[in-house]
Amino acid sequence: MSKRSIMSNQLKEEIAKELGVYETVKKNGGWGDVSSRDCGNMVTKAIEMAERSVSTS
Numbered sequence: 001m002s003k004r005s006i007m008s009n010q011l012k013e014e015i016a017k018e019l020g021v022y023e024t025v026k027k028n029g030g031w032g033d034v035s036s037r038d039c040g041n042m043v044t045k046a047i048e049m050a051e052r053s054v055s056t057s
Contacts, residue, residue, distance in 0.1 A: 007046055015042045015049075 007013075012031075016022035021038045025031055031039075 012042065012048065015045045017043065 007015075013022060013025075016034075017027055017051070019038065019041055021034055024033055024038075034042075
């Protein structure tokens with residue numbers, strides 16, 4: 001069974017940069033060292049972006 005990502009890597013990177021988390025990803029070469037709190041903040045931000053997108057269309 002393959003693991004699918006709901007968010008594209010581009011979107012994850014964009015949000016991580018906005019929240020100041022991307023340096024951790026870049027430095028360590030992956031998402032494994034990003035804290036649970038930061039991941040939660042990224043999901044919250046993605047939801048906010050989606051809600052704005054739906055409300056403007």
